[in-house]
Amino acid sequence: ETGVTQTPRHLVMGMTNKKSLKCEQHLGHNAMYWYKQSAKKPLELMFVYSLEERVENNSVPSRFSPECPNSSHLFLHLHTLQPEDSALYLCASSPQRTGSYEQYFGPGTRLTVT
């Protein structure tokens, strides 16, 4: 186990639903990340939080809304998604945001949009 947990592990939602993904890290890290992993594509960095402040948003559609209430928890709120949003969503954390640190990943949430 990496010390990063994600719930739920699987989620099926309709295009009009609202749902949330949850990530929790037990490592005392100060930076947290959301990634989207689609087949045969590089991991796409969606959001970066450092000390609970969003520091990067890689042009993600507004139907994805992150929330970081404290340094241990990260949420991704989903609404009116499209079928192309079906993917594995990975949460990660690192001690700091600086690039010399490796990232610790959760197991991911497999999202299917119907």
Add this chain to the structure above:
Amino acid sequence: AQSVAQPEDQVNVAEGNPLTVKCTYSVSGNPYLFWYVQYPNRGLQFLLKYITGDNLVKGSYGFEAEFNKSQTSFHLKKPSALVSDSALYFCAVSDTSGTYKYIFGTGTRLKVLA
């Protein structure tokens, strides 16, 4: 622009043989380089990294990687492959220019045949 290339979608190797998974990169300034492994239904796990110093880096599970600045490469190697090494391997790079952007390659599936 910062980028990572993993030229092989899949690498097949017989158990007991040496393995190499290739990675080349392009960054401004000096790179931080990483290798991660992903087993089915799991998140990415950190294997090793190059920050500075010795060009040969040793990591988890007997893996090592060689940083070659002139060829801008960071190939992953293991002297003797195990069937349990079969997984998806990702190379990643982060630059030192201050943006600390963390870019992943598209991944290489390693299949070790018994």
